[in-house]
């Protein structure tokens with residue numbers, strides 16, 4: 284596979300910038316993150332040893348507002364990956380029109396090997412190292428792969444300890460009972476559903492009965508599955524890091540599969556009839572065990588990478604049978620795969636649009652914290668839907684105007700917004716609610 288995620292991101296930027304004759308200064312700002320922070324995080328492990336982990340925070344751009352983006356705990360995390368993810372956040376927040384910039388961070392660690400206590404000590408120490416560069420109007424972390432509401436709460440507590448004041452808006456994705464927003468947990472998956480349904484409507488396609496295969500059954504994948512299933516699409520395959528299930532006739536009850544995964548710690552073998560899930564149902568359901576890679580090449584209408592980046596490559600792109608790729612993971616498609624999809628007439632709904640529901644509701648959480656408000660879940664999700672539909676409309680218009688892919692159109696639309704703010708000398712953060 285050619286190039287790192289960050290190199291690919293920069294190439295995507297260059298292509299889109301070509302359509303806009305972007306000012307060299309703005310172009311340079313986009314190519315170079317404002318700040319990269321590399322920290323060491325020593326932790327006393329349960330057995331008394333001290334282990335030192337490497338942590339990162341990249342603040343890519345704050346042209347539109349404070350840096351915003353998740354923290355990822357994963358063995359593959361490295362500075363290049365975080366730079367690409369931070370850049371994509373800048374494009375995403377611009378595209379969906381929330382007054383934030385782009386940032387991202389993480390620690391190179393396999394959190395599954397840590398106890399709860401070790402994870403908490405790691406997070407609190409990481410917060411101490413990041414404290415000088417984060418804050419409610421400076422840089423606001425959020426959950427990403429293998430981090431969740433509890434991790435955000437630890438960061439908030441540790442930050443409060445350091446600055447001597449509780450600042451709930453220093454992170455988003457907090458537990459709802461502690462200042463998190465209703466609807467944040469579901470937002471990315473539900474936003475993905477809004478994105479694909481809006482595009483299908485633009486294309487004049489009826490989604491009812493369309494088949495869907497999803498790689499990744501975490502926070503994002505599971506809410507997407509539930510939402511698309513409720514909208515009348517047929518979820519036929521799901522996978523997580525340990526494998527997957529394929530039921531050509533459709534998975535009847537996503538919540539039963541969720542409960543099974545919760546109980547057994549893996550999705551493989553979760554063949555459910557009613558609430559009874561076991562391997563003996565496999566034959567009755569005409570089911571098949573599939574690997575996490577195989578879920579992407581099944582004969583379905585829509586595939587959804589909802590786990591990690593670089594899973595659609597020049598190797599498997601020729602084997603993809605779906606007509607649509609809904610990118611809920613960040614950066615799941617390599618440049619080579621993108622080219623193959625374009626030649627094969629496969630439509631890719633790009634990550635910076637498809638998975639933006641999360642950052643939209645993160646903005647709502649931050650806004651509620653800053654203004655001492657609490658919104659109902661229905662209200663939050665209805666507002667998020669409006670933002671997503673407006674972004675889809677914008678991308679659709681740009682794709683037709685410039686005769687480019689949806690990905691390129693999304694970049695062009697994002698860059699146009701950045702340019703507008705960049706040209707404004709006062710550069711005041713905008714209020715868009």
Ligand code: NAD
Nearest residue numbers: 428429471499500501502503523524575590612613638641
């Ligand atoms: P998560 O940790 O809740 O879930 C990740 C899922 O991917 C798990 O089911 C895990 O088992 C699975 N997985 C990991 N490695 C895999 C592999 N090699 N093959 C198949 N499955 C694998 O994370 P999440 O929050 O659901 O995030 C998933 C993706 O969505 C990430 O790329 C993340 O950056 C992106 N994203 C998340 C949000 C959000 O709000 N959580 C927002 C935007 C984008």
